[in-house]
Ligand SMILES: Cc1cc2nc3c(=O)[nH]c(=O)nc-3n(C[C@H](O)[C@H](O)[C@H](O)COP(=O)(O)OP(=O)(O)OC[C@H]3O[C@@H](n4cnc5c(N)ncnc54)[C@H](O)[C@@H]3O)c2cc1C
């Protein structure tokens with residue numbers, strides 16, 4: 298049985314509830330409902346369920362010269378329809394679920410669910426996304442990279458909610474999001490690789506490489522990035538053992554029902570190589 | 580409005596204004612089937628994967644097995660029963676017949692609602708766009724080719740309707 302349900306009238310109302318009671322937040326519910334529901338269709342929530350998706354203060358996208366801010370309860374399909382959201386981010390979001398899942402599911406839900414296979418996460422990590430968390434005491438900013446610390450675990454406090462996600466407007470010459478799933482549409486990632494970078498005088502510049510479902514949390518491999526910057530693609534490919542080494546020590550894929558560790562690592566390496574090779578013709 | 584078991588919701592269901600007073604956290608799929616006898620809304624997987632429970636909310640495709648009544652407050656819900664009397668349904672149903680896109684028929688209401696949602700967004704979709712848009716609707720019988728063909732036939736036959 299549902300203990301209770303609270304339908305907040307405003308963001309402030311929601312924040313006050315969070316500060317006073319034990320609350321289970323729900324946005325689109327596409328993760329939460331699937332986790333909670335019994336085969337009979339009954340749902341047992343162990344705390345007061347509080348929906349967020351109807352609150353205007355948590356929806357929409359705002360943009361200025363240098364950044365784009367996506368409010369947490371904006372649906373994935375709304376984000377895909379917005380002209381200011383960068384294409385590399387859109388490509389990752391387009392890979393999530395199906396049309397109907399993207400109508401219901403939100404970006405805040407994908408982040409707070411903190412799944413190793415959350416498909417927006419590698420791209421958002423590559424963009425150095427900053428999260429704004431809010432409670433009755435005010436707002437605080439946290440880097441996405443510091444926010445998720447274990448599968449399903451984030452640094453959000455029980456009295457806080459995720460208000461918004463801010464990403465810089467990066468300039469780039471190459472980007473790629475490769476998601477490997479059981480089938481093309483509507484499948485959870487076995488693994489994913491996100492890469493983005495610039496080319497300056499024929500050399501790789503400001504490259505970012507991040508990986509999903511290749512360890513307990515989505516991860517960026519900054520030492521490999523540093524090694525690649527200011528080198529030509531062929532120089533990087535000639536020293537591929539260094540990259541391989543770095544990825545092999547930092548990626549911690551597991552065997553599970555979707556795939557096994559060895560396959561995941563091998564494909565991640567190949568996809569990374571393919572991405573670097575795309576910098577050759579410039 | 581916020582008591583434990585009673586929640587008051589106003590919404591439009593297949594053209595009728597409805598006042599729902601009840602548990603806000605029941606599954607919308609059950610509400611539609613049990614309270615309003617809309618049994619064209621099917622339960623397949625019950626977890627968002629198959630699209631048998633597909634409905635349109637304000638013209639967009641949703642899975643009713645993942646939803647709760649509070650999410651349709653002040654919105655318009657269309658199920659296959661409400662869509663059945665339209666010209667566009669006629670075109671889609673003829674196209675499904677012509678392509679042989681119906682075998683056991685269990686997925687069909689969801690497929691038809693997904694077709695309507697797609698053609699509203701994109702009246703002349705390419706093959707790949709159809710496959711990708713319909714990837715949340717599973718069919719255990721046809722092998723999908725006939726369904727994709729049905730959508731293409733509908734798109735052509737209904738030119739100007741969407
Ligand atoms: C059929 C199907 C296919 C899917 N395919 C994919 C896929 O391909 N890739 C993928 O990454 N995911 C996939 N998902 C998972 C899911 O759809 C996404 O993670 C989605 O973005 C979750 O958003 P939501 O709003 O529905 O989250 P909810 O279920 O509402 O919430 C998820 C978690 O986040 C918390 N939360 C939500 N919003 C906030 C907030 N503003 N502040 C604090 N906490 C919050 C909730 O309390 C909950 O713990 C799939 C799900 C289904 C059912």
Ligand code: FES
Nearest residue numbers: 623624625630644
């Ligand atoms: S029953 Fe809803 S998607 Fe399968």
Ligand code: FES
Nearest residue numbers: 682683718719720
């Ligand atoms: S016709 Fe039988 S499931 Fe599609």
